[in-house]
Amino acid sequence: MTKQVQQLDRVIIRFAGDSGDGMQLTGDRFTAETAEFGNDLSTLPNFPAEIRAPAGTLPGVSSFQLHFADHDILTPGDAPNVLVAMNPAALKANLSDLPRGADIIANSDEFTKRNLAKVGYAESPLEDESLSEWRVHSVPLTSLTVKALEEFEISKKDAERAKNMFALGLLSWLYHRPVEATIKFIESKFAKKPDIAKSNVAAFNAGWNYGETTEAFSVSYEIKPAKLAPGVYRNISGNQALAYGLIAASVQSGLPLFLGSYPITPASDILHELSKHKRFGIRTFQAEDEIAGVGAALGAAFGGALGVTTTSGPGVALKAETVGLAVTTELPLIVVDVQRAGPSTGMPTKTEQTDLLMALYGRNGESPVPVVAPSTPSDCFDIAVEAARIALKYRTPVMLLSDGYLANGSEPWKLPEIEDLPDISVEFTTEPNGEDGTYLPFKRDTETLARPWAVPGTPGLEHRIGGIEKADGTGNISYDPNNHDLMVRLRQAKIDGIDVPDLEVDDPSGSARVLVLGWGSTYGPIAAAIRRVRRSGSEVAQAHLRHLNPFPKNIGEVLKSYDKVLLPEINLGQLALLLRARFLVDIISYNRVRGLPFKAEELAGVIQDVIDSE
Amino acid sequence: MNGKGLALIPRAEGKQTLKDFKSDQEVRWCPGCGDYAILAAVQSFMPELGIKRENTVFVSGIGCSSRFPYYMNTYGFHSIHGRAPAIATGLAASRPDLSVWVITGDGDALSIGGNHLIHALRRNVNLNILLFNNRIYGLTKGQYSPTSEVGKITKSTPMGSLDRPFNPISLAIGAEAGFVARTLDSDRKHLHSVLREAAAHRGTSLVEIYQNCNIFNDGAFERMKDPATRDAITVRLEHGQPIVFADQAVRLARTGGVEVVPRESVREEEILVHDAHNPDPSLAFALSRLDEPAFTHVPIGVFRSVDRPSYDQLMSEQLEAATAKKGQGSLSDLLHGGDTWRIS
Numbered sequence: 001m002t003k004q005v006q007q008l009d010r011v012i013i014r015f016a017g018d019s020g021d022g023m024q025l026t027g028d029r030f031t032a033e034t035a036e037f038g039n040d041l042s043t044l045p046n047f048p049a050e051i052r053a054p055a056g057t058l059p060g061v062s063s064f065q066l067h068f069a070d071h072d073i074l075t076p077g078d079a080p081n082v083l084v085a086m087n088p089a090a091l092k093a094n095l096s097d098l099p100r101g102a103d104i105i106a107n108s109d110e111f112t113k114r115n116l117a118k119v120g121y122a123e124s125p126l127e128d129e130s131l132s133e134w135r136v137h138s139v140p141l142t143s144l145t146v147k148a149l150e151e152f153e154i155s156k157k158d159a160e161r162a163k164n165m166f167a168l169g170l171l172s173w174l175y176h177r178p179v180e181a182t183i184k185f186i187e188s189k190f191a192k193k194p195d196i197a198k199s200n201v202a203a204f205n206a207g208w209n210y211g212e213t214t215e216a217f218s219v220s221y222e223i224k225p226a227k228l229a230p231g232v233y234r235n236i237s238g239n240q241a242l243a244y245g246l247i248a249a250s251v252q253s254g255l256p257l258f259l260g261s262y263p264i265t266p267a268s269d270i271l272h273e274l275s276k277h278k279r280f281g282i283r284t285f286q287a288e289d290e291i292a293g294v295g296a297a298l299g300a301a302f303g304g305a306l307g308v309t310t311t312s313g314p315g316v317a318l319k320a321e322t323v324g325l326a327v328t329t330e331l332p333l334i335v336v337d338v339q340r341a342g343p344s345t346g347m348p349t350k351t352e353q354t355d356l357l358m359a360l361y362g363r364n365g366e367s368p369v370p371v372v373a374p375s376t377p378s379d380c381f382d383i384a385v386e387a388a389r390i391a392l393k394y395r396t397p398v399m400l401l402s403d404g405y406l407a408n409g410s411e412p413w414k415l416p417e418i419e420d421l422p423d424i425s426v427e428f429t430t431e432p433n434g435e436d437g438t439y440l441p442f443k444r445d446t447e448t449l450a451r452p453w454a455v456p457g458t459p460g461l462e463h464r465i466g467g468i469e470k471a472d473g474t475g476n477i478s479y480d481p482n483n484h485d486l487m488v489r490l491r492q493a494k495i496d497g498i499d500v501p502d503l504e505v506d507d508p509s510g511s512a513r514v515l516v517l518g519w520g521s522t523y524g525p526i527a528a529a530i531r532r533v534r535r536s537g538s539e540v541a542q543a544h545l546r547h548l549n550p551f552p553k554n555i556g557e558v559l560k561s562y563d564k565v566l567l568p569e570i571n572l573g574q575l576a577l578l579l580r581a582r583f584l585v586d587i588i589s590y591n592r593v594r595g596l597p598f599k600a601e602e603l604a605g606v607i608q609d610v611i612d613s614e
Numbered sequence: 615m616n617g618k619g620l621a622l623i624p625r626a627e628g629k630q631t632l633k634d635f636k637s638d639q640e641v642r643w644c645p646g647c648g649d650y651a652i653l654a655a656v657q658s659f660m661p662e663l664g665i666k667r668e669n670t671v672f673v674s675g676i677g678c679s680s681r682f683p684y685y686m687n688t689y690g691f692h693s694i695h696g697r698a699p700a701i702a703t704g705l706a707a708s709r710p711d712l713s714v715w716v717i718t719g720d721g722d723a724l725s726i727g728g729n730h731l732i733h734a735l736r737r738n739v740n741l742n743i744l745l746f747n748n749r750i751y752g753l754t755k756g757q758y759s760p761t762s763e764v765g766k767i768t769k770s771t772p773m774g775s776l777d778r779p780f781n782p783i784s785l786a787i788g789a790e791a792g793f794v795a796r797t798l799d800s801d802r803k804h805l806h807s808v809l810r811e812a813a814a815h816r817g818t819s820l821v822e823i824y825q826n827c828n829i830f831n832d833g834a835f836e837r838m839k840d841p842a843t844r845d846a847i848t849v850r851l852e853h854g855q856p857i858v859f860a861d862q863a864v865r866l867a868r869t870g871g872v873e874v875v876p877r878e879s880v881r882e883e884e885i886l887v888h889d890a891h892n893p894d895p896s897l898a899f900a901l902s903r904l905d906e907p908a909f910t911h912v913p914i915g916v917f918r919s920v921d922r923p924s925y926d927q928l929m930s931e932q933l934e935a936a937t938a939k940k941g942q943g944s945l946s947d948l949l950h951g952g953d954t955w956r957i958s
């Protein structure tokens with residue numbers, strides 16, 4: 001039987017199952033195949049905070065969404081075209097996101113009375129009419145897998161576990177994905193358990209063959225590779241890109257990296273990643289708490305290391321006092337906040353942009369700190385290098401605001417040429433800078449206002465620094481009122497004077513009247529929404545901030561050159577508050593704080609409304 | 615004493631003197647404060663180590679005692695309340711060529727910084743922690759501290775404090791610190807001998823220094839200083855020596871701990887011989903409990919000095935092992951690792 005092949009320009013698939021079903025792994029592998037094939041892609045994992053919520057329940061559902069296309073795309077997609085539901089809970093939890101007409105591939109074996117009852121289905125939705133508006137493919141994934149693995153000497157449980165590989169095989173067939181790398185991956189993942197490796201490969205192949213032979217799937221789909229800019233690509237998540245960026249910053253600065261960190265979702269993966277790269281001279285220190293994590297990083301910075309601490313909002317709250325110490329001792333330090341839904345514990349695995357004001361103002365005293373934010377997963381690499389550049393050049397702590405969406409989402413990344421990375425090397429002070437051979441630790445560079453950095457081990461430059469106010473120049477303890485006023489202003493002026501690139505505006509016709517401004521991870525959804533609006537014939541401009549303190553010098557001018565400025569944020573208007581105060585511009589805020597990224601369609605509607613309203 | 619504490623620290627070329635270690639800053643403790651004596655003792659002790667002054671760093675928290683680094687002509691970091699062990703940990707772990715000293719008070723180390731202290735001790739980074747115990751909050755003008763005796767009347771406890779104090783030595787031994795000692799501000803010779811052993815120990819050394827705050831807790835250690843009482847309560851611990859003082863001796867008790875008995879009532883071989891190097895901390899802990907209730911018998915000296923690899927050393931070894939196995943990291947290889955594809 002030759003099957004029909006249909007061409008598509010893009011597809012959004014969501015794999016959903018119980019936390020124990022291996023959906024993240026399945027999604028990751030499908031992503032790797034897709035990346036290898038050359039589609040542009042964007043991913044969105046979504047998992048519960050509980051490691052194993054009770055099996056088969058709604059809170060236990062874990063999912064992974066992947067958007068891939070033959071052209072460049074900006075988001076993991078609003079609504080899936082295909083839902084793979086490994087059990088009734090996965091179906092129920094995701095159905096409301098599924099547009100009519102989408103495909104559902106459901107593991108019918110799991111639609112038992114008991115499992116149905118767990119999520120409140122009286123009847124199996126696979127058997128009544130309730131799913132008639134979707135295209136349902138009922139596939140007994142578990143029993144097909146077990147059957148395919150009959151010849152292997154493994155337990156029934158292990159055989160059942162391989163059902164995610166069966167599903168992956170089926171989907172790989174359905175979308176013409178290359179399979180070699182996945183087979184290699186399985187073999188190496190289970191290298192120590194050859195039986196498991198073989199059976200998983202067999203399950204994967206069985207899934208593929210099932211698609212090829214069964215009549216249940218009469219059509220398969222082809223999505224041509226995307227025409228991306230020439231270069232070498234890899235798929236990368238935000239957290240991994242951030243870790244690599246920090247390593248690059250260490251290499252480019254010539255300083256050993258010291259990470260002080262305490263595990264917290266969704267930042268822990270940066271600690272895990274950096275812990276693997278000891279060959280780069282990286283020291284990773286899992287501290288007793290966040291305060292010790294940042295303290296150790298600052299201590300290392302005092303000793304001449306590139307000091308970094310990584311955390312999420314609750315950890316930033318704990319680190320505040322030490323960041324203030326870094327501000328006043330004027331030592332370089334990078335504080336990475338992978339934001340998550342708050343306040344307090346909030347929703348640890350969900351994303352938010354609610355720490356902006358804390359990053360800027362969450363300390364005692366006048367305590368200015370530069371703030372940068374990446375706009376896409378791969379931008380996490382560049383922003384880490386940028387954070388290091390600012391920290392080292394200006395001797396200041398820098399806040400880097402990533403978030404859960406960027407951290408776990410992934411996209412193809414065009415690898416930079418090493419020669420193109422900025423040189424951020426620093427020179428320690430080794431000679432006295434005062435009269436008669438003294439060392440003045442707070443005598444500033446006249447251009448950058450940065451203070452000299454002399455590290456222990458340097459003879460003749462022994463000096464003391466600390467949290468008490470320092471006399472300008474000498475750094476000796478000073479309670480002089482005028483000196484304090486001067487130092488407060490100098491510290492502020494140093495941060496205000498940081499060289500930040502101008503804000504670029506994307507306004508193709510030059511005649512748009514509405515500007516959509518964003519910062520951080522909303523870049524993708526905003527840009528996708530802008531495309532839609534433009535396609536439907538309206539004019540709209542877009543600008544995105546990567547530097548939130550100081551702002552680009554031209555930002556006031558940009559804001560004032562549009563009739564209306566729309567600012568979507570996943571908070572209650574924190575950046576809007578700042579811009580209104582600073583530039584007296586009547587920003588139109590759009591805020592949703594659901595722990596989820598914006599959808600392009602949603603934003604397109606909002607943008608259109610702003611354009612149309614008068 | 616394992617003697618390795620200074621092994622990685624560059625030696626000074628010429629001879630150093632006390633003057634080299636005095637900074638030009640005016641010392642600003644209350645006249646008569648025990649901190650002066652400790653400062654003078656440390657300044658006069660440092661030249662003996664023979665290490666480069668520029669490779670010496672004093673890190674402190676907040677409190678009267680924590681002003682200490684300003685007065686030492688070395689590198690110094692006066693940080694924030696309770697966090698000095700954490701900051702010093704990052705410094706010492708990334709710079710094994712430095713001799714890092716933490717200066718802390720009883721409030722700084724045991725109240726706000728209690729967590730960092732126990733973890734520093736457990737971790738065993740190459741640090742020397744000098745805990746100035748005046749049994750009071752000095753800088754904030756006299757509230758009771760976690761080492762104040764129960765019933766302490768202070769501004770914040772007008773009817774007496776309710777909570778039991780920590781015994782810092784018991785706490786440190788409980789955290790399995792490798793080096794734990796106690797000394798006294800007024801006994802320069804003893805202070806020097808303890809500092810000497812602490813510096814020579816590689817790993818975290820905790821030295822509790824009884825320090826008189828003559829403003830808010832004057833005379834807290836008077837019984838250990840007054841010739842009329844001092845010898846009857848001070849138990850000088852010396853490794854390899856039987857534990858005897860005045861006309862008393864220490865022996866194992868039936869309860870499992872140790873006890874003080876009249877010397878004449880015990881046979882020579884019954885007297886406990888102090889073994890600071892015993893890997894099992896139980897006896898050292900029992901000795902720390904001799905001082906219950908406080909100031910009946912106060913052991914001073916080195917309770918415990920046990921050699922185990924320091925954290926910074928182990929960390930460096932991991933870096934070296936990783937590099938030896940696969941060579942130094944290459945950024946290009948790192949970025950191009952994993953699944954890549956080329957678009958032309």
Ligand SMILES: Cc1ncc(C[n+]2csc(CCOP(=O)(O)OP(=O)(O)O)c2C)c(N)n1
Nearest residue numbers: 676677678679695719720721722751752753
């Ligand atoms: C975060 C913070 N909380 C409180 C204080 C106020 N404070 C400064 S020193 C101190 C206690 C000092 O006592 P101790 O550590 O025993 O030092 P001493 O002054 O007795 O040497 C307190 C509560 C502070 N500086 N920082």
Ligand code: SF4
Nearest residue numbers: 644647678752827828
């Ligand atoms: S208050 Fe007490 S501890 Fe502080 S300087 Fe005065 S005497 Fe010393």
Ligand SMILES: [Mg+2]
Nearest residue numbers: 719720748750
């Ligand atoms: Mg005190």
